[in-house]
Amino acid sequence: MTQTAEPTFYEQVGGGPAVQKLVEVFYDLVWSDPQLAGYFVNADRDRLRVHQAKLISSVLGGPREYSGRELAEAHQGLNITSADYDRVVEHLVAACAKLDVPQHIVSAVGSVVAEVKPAIATGEAGRP
């Protein structure tokens, strides 16, 4: 008996090279945004790209090899505000649009991103 599996989102967007390109375009937008650049002054950008690509690929049903820190731990102490979080999500959506990621996949990623917001955007209360 054979069953044709639906291609995963990972396969639908074009696999590893497409995810890598997405991460590149995404961080180009984030890092050149004066509203956000300050957060990344001390960040190891190469490691960030690698971990983000693995995380996105796993979210899209690709190889699950994310080995970075838990998101709450990775962003702890950065005091990321809700507005800045939303701004990063805008850049992620813009990067998806630029690379013609199908809308149903962008929506699915958007849901995941909304779910993890409380773990990442913890800075509001601490802001002057």
Ligand code: HEM
């Ligand atoms: C949209 C949801 C987000 C996801 C999925 C995400 C994902 C990640 C991942 C996978 C890492 C790497 C963790 C590691 O290397 O162990 C990371 C680190 C980091 N993220 Fe995010 N992130 C998000 C939102 C944000 C936002 C909104 C900001 C700032 C405005 C931000 C700033 C940073 C910084 C500065 C680091 C590096 C921390 C360090 O090197 O110590 N992230 N993020």
